[in-house]
Structures are given as C-alpha cells and as structure tokens.
Amino acid sequence: MLIATYFYFLTANINSDSFLTAEWKNLALFNYEVDPKILEKYVPLGTEIDLWNNRCYVSLVGFMFENTKVLGIKVPFHIDFEEVNLRFYVKRFENGEWKRGVVFIKETVPKTAITFIANTLYNEHYQTNEMMHYVSDNKETNSFVYQWKNHNKWNTIKVKTGKEELEIDLNSEAEFITEHYFGYTKYNKDTTFEYEVTHPRWEQLAIIDYKIDVDFEDNYGKDFAFLNESKPVSTFLAIGSKITVENKKKIKL
Template structure:
C-alpha cells in the first residue's frame, strides 16, 4: 500500500536559474545535480492537495489544502539507469498534522503557515492565485492562463520540470532517504501573464535573496493528476 495518495491539481511552477555550487550544502549524499541544457534550476511550486489519504485513510479536515515548496532537481545512478528526482528546501502547508507526519516520518522540511487560494474564470482565461503568510507578511503568486490544456512536449523544458519521479532527503551528511512518486504525464495550460510577490529571504534564507530581484527563466501551469507517494527507504552507499 502506498504511504500517501492524493490529487495534485493546478501546479504553478516558477523556475529560476542558479549556480549549482549554491546548492551543494543541500545536496543529499549519493545524488548529483540534474541539469537541463546545462542550466541548474530551482523551482517555486504552488499547488492543491485534494482527496488526500495516508495509508488509505482520510485524516479529518486534512484532505484538501494548499502547498508551496522550493525545490531543485537531482539524479542518482542505480542498476544501470538514472533515477531523476527532486530535493525540497522547504515545503509550506496550512495543516500542522501534515507537517508533523512529513517531518517525523520522512525527515522533510515542512512548515505550517496560513494559506489561501482562488481560481477565477472570465470566459476567455483562468486565473490561479496562491498566497501564504510568513512573519505577518503575505506572499502571492498569480498566473493567468488560457482555458484549453495541451500536452507537455517530449524533451522540453516543461517535461524536465514535471517529469521527476523520486524525492531525496538529506537527513545528515551520511544519510539519504529516497521515496518514489508516481503519476501519469501531465498536461499544461498556456501562460498569458503572471505576477510574483514573494520575499525569498524571509521564506528561505539569505541563500535565495537574489531571487527577489531575478526574473524567472520560465513559468508553467500543469493540470496535475492523481499521485502516490511510496514508503521511504534509506540509501545504502
């Protein structure tokens, strides 16, 4: 049985280029940075968790909620093939029980903050808004998209961002946890416009303050799907 099942819906993916050396202290042992066209990416990702179940059970009042995370991309070579995954610098949710479970069982870096979201449609476009409050300051991401969805092209930047199927956690300098995330290929909505008001230093520390003045290299809105998160395992190195 999967550890967690849910629907991940309306994923806003805000992508920045970064010097990979700046991520070295966050890199789990046994993994290496995964590049696309020789570029190292960090993504700010907002989305909805819906119909969430842990070990097949719904936790009352914890089935539908927002998440925002800051992540980067890694790969690990095992059994003559590359596993492509992500490392989360921080994940923010509005539910304390989710934070407790993730941090206790998966040794992730969850934090509980007040959050809200909205989806508005005017007949010509759809606008997705995600907001979260940190230190009494609201951060927001707003994406306006076309109504019709389309396939994510093979070998595209959007495919690189969305098609990573493992999570890696740096527990300490010598211990790495790995877990698999499963989902079908996603479709995307074409971006018309976007607005980002995020204090990266306040949320993620001085390592990422320069994102406050940096334009994203790309922005995507993926429709999402049902997903599973499998049980973690300790990597034997």
C-alpha cells in the same frame, strides 16, 4: 493531538500499498536558473544536481492537495489543502539507469499535523503557515492564486492561463521540470531517504501572465535572497493528476 495523529497514521492501515495517495491540481511552477554552487550543501548523499541543457534550476511551486489519504485513510480537516514549495532537481544512478528526483528546500502547508508527519517520517522540511488560494475563470482565461503568510507578511504567486489543455512536449524544459518521479531528503552527511512519486504524464495550460510577490530571503534563507531580484526564466501551469507517494527507503553509502 499531534502525537495521537502520528500513531493513528502508523497503525490505521498498515497494509496500505502507498504511504500517501492524493490529487495534485493546478501546479503553478516558477523556474529560476541558478549557479549550482548555491545548491551543493543541500544535495543529498548519493545524488547529483540534474541539469537541463547545462542549466541548473530551482522552482517555486504552488498547488492543491485534494482527496488526500494517508495509509489509505482520509483524516478529517486534512483532505484538501494548499502547498507551496521551493525545490531543485537531482538524479541518482542505480541499477544501470538514472532516477530523476527533486530536493525540497522548504514546503509550506496550512496544517500542523501534515508538517509533523512529513518531518517525522520523511525528514522533510515542512512549515505550517496560514494559507489561501483562489481560482477564477471567464470565457477565455483562468487565474490561479496561492498565498501564504510568513512573519506577518503575505506572499503571493499568481498565473493567468488560456483554457486549452496542451501536451507537454518531449525533451522540453516543461518536461524536465514536471517529469521527476523521486524525492530525496538529506538525513545527515551519511544517509539519504528516497521515496517514489507516481503519476501519469501531465498536460499544461498556456501562460498568459504571472505575478510574484514573495520575500525569498524571509521564507527560504539568505542563500536564496538573490531570487528577490531575479525573474523566472519560465513559468508553467501543470493541470496535475492523481498521485501516490510510496514508502521511503534509506540510502547509506
């Protein structure tokens, strides 16, 4: 089944301009300040850690993929689904300007085929887990919940927000977290894959309260066990938008 789906993606629409199109909705972002030394071994060739006000961040992000198309094709049962990832921020200097991007420690989704395609074509670090999400609202607030099961334990992230859509200020921490438009993957010590993610500038909902019940060591390894005892320095809810993921290119120095 997975092999068939893989070749279906490769041959279904080779003239598609983008590898993937979708809508990313209701992005709950929990941001932690960390020692850059923790991330050094994860930094892909040709990039360096991107700092905001001399602070290094990792972010735990939960959101929805909706209306997903791969090579222009909607694949049944793989159109709408959750994702939770742990990521950090890098930059790459090319052609006289800085490209700002992200590196994923791990991306969790509920669909095996998505994991297979992403890991095979982009050398990403996807993992398939049972997942759920909930959205609820009343006259004054919204609530967004993402859950995933790892090693028989449910992990939960939740944000409660206001209802007014707010602009993300220029040069703010929220802008730094949300405005990275490239993905970088460490293929090996000599090669990096780069792909571009396009989307308009996002708006946000003000955070009223949040909850985190996540075993970081169990999900992301011993390097990130310290996050079990840490509190995020900030939390955002980005409303999201339509996005595209462009085909990868190889960086080899």
